[in-house]
Amino acid sequence: MDMKATQKKMSLKDRYRHLTRGLDWETTYQPMDVVFPYDKYEGIKVHDWDKWEDPFRLTMDAYWKYQAEKERKLYAILDSFNQSNGHLNVTDARYINAIKIFFTAVPQVEYMAHRGFSIAGRQFRGVGPRVACQMQAIDEIRHAQTQIHTASNYNKYYNGINAFVHQYPRMWYQSVGKSFIDDAITGGPFEWMVAIGFSFEYVLTNLVFVPFVSGAAYNGDVGTMTFGFSAQSDEARHMTLGLECIKFMLEQDPDNLPIVQGWIDKWTWRGTRFLSLIGAMMDYMLPKRVMSWREAWDIYFEQNGGALFRDLARYGIKVPDCVAQAAEAKEHVSHQLWAALYQWNFGTMFHTWIPSPEELDWLSAKYPDTFDKYYRPRWEMWAQMEKEGKRYVNAGGLGANCQVCQFPMIFTEPGDPTKLCHRQTVYKKEKYHFCSDHCQHIFENEPEKYIQSWLPVNQMLQGNMGGGGLEEFFKWVHLRPGIDNMGFEGSEDQRNFAQWRGMATTNS
């Protein structure tokens, strides 16, 4: 016989209160500082952890329920996409190169975010943030998994994705994303929350998900679109957590302000640089475009982000200095990066191409002040070279890497788009080089950290990439030159897609 319930079922609010307040205790066998040794050394002062307010107030049982429902929907659509050869419904096989970049980098970053939130979920002595971080840690591993499951279907049919785990720590351009997340995870828990929870999840996440996932939708990629929207509903919670953490630190003690401001300055710039890759994808890789990178930047960074910084002004937070440079760079970075990927395409696991005349016109219209003046002539020159059978390859010119963001120094001087930007400093008698003032400042703030950077070109010159030459590099990184990379025109991907789509739509 069932026992009679003596009390009414607790409300969600009460259950959340018990989970994040009632279940916690002050340790007595060991001092709290020994049990939680990592939440003070960054200098953040906290007087009352109970002041942590999580607007979502999510309990574990509610969390499992919501997430399970999302998974069921996602995998039903993914199965249907896979079984019906949905990959043949994308606008063009060229599009698949955009998701190759995404699928070989982002799941790895998500996985590291999972690790980072697991670590933060242990390090905070306040149980509210601890519980929220643990849930986000599960979200992040879910994102890595759903992305890999979506990618696996593409991997059956197309080149370039097959070695993504092996390549993540080896592929030269992957060091941009890898160094970003590794930098964040090696900070303390509060810096981690600003880096990922605030700067990436709040200030910049829309620039990854909304334009790119809309790009998938525009280009008929139902698989990518579905995992994107499934992840996006988690992001709403992540953004709230990031913002709550910022407000919590700023309300706890006025001494926290300069530390928090320093992290916001650093991570806004780190994120801005990292997202240049998304810019190149949006402007150059989507056969059917959603909007230009500049437009996405205007809406999601300048308008939405601007409103956020106005909101934080009452705490004394200032808009980071780097934002002015980023505002100018939005006219340039996508073009500079695609030009770089085109000339170093022999070393990547995706194809590149020269924009068609119609696409060049689209870029001219979207970038009326810069494209025709600085970038169109490059493409016209290289198109002519391709026509003459001399496809431009910059094989000997291994680009010098920035010590902080690890991009090759492809970005131009603020105020002068005709001159490559370079900064340098000396630390302990050793010279270090940077792509920008902001990367230099980040270095100078914590030089002992960044002198350890694993710069791909320098590693190659040390002989640590399978030897020292390009052939050894290809073997070491598991790259098949000419199959996984170089021109999309004439590639195996292009041929197979045309053949399979032909089989799906005709009787011959």
Place this chain on the structure above:
Amino acid sequence: MPVAAVKEYVGVARDTVANYHGNQILYMCWDGHLMLAAPFSLLVSPEMKFGDVLTGMVAPILQVHPDAAHINWAEARWEKDDEPWTPDPEKSIRDNGLHHKDFLRFSTPGLKGYRGLGI
């Protein structure tokens, strides 16, 4: 400011000259020629003559550019550490005072890039 850390934190520099087997890195940037997406990295021996670096290593990298055939190295203008600098092509890298990871910019008067656009 040092790294915020729970104990003394000392990093190990990953790119010191000792890791390059007797060679050193020399970075170069050809100003006004953005066809090359970034400054390039050369692995040079300190005994190499600067002129040999130009003809043997730099020229092959640049030769893809239509201006490359017209470069007169004797007229090139150099900058090191943001100051004008004059190399002696007959002297070695070491005797030109070049250290590991030095960064040189050079411009080639009269050569203004593809269609005169700095590309």
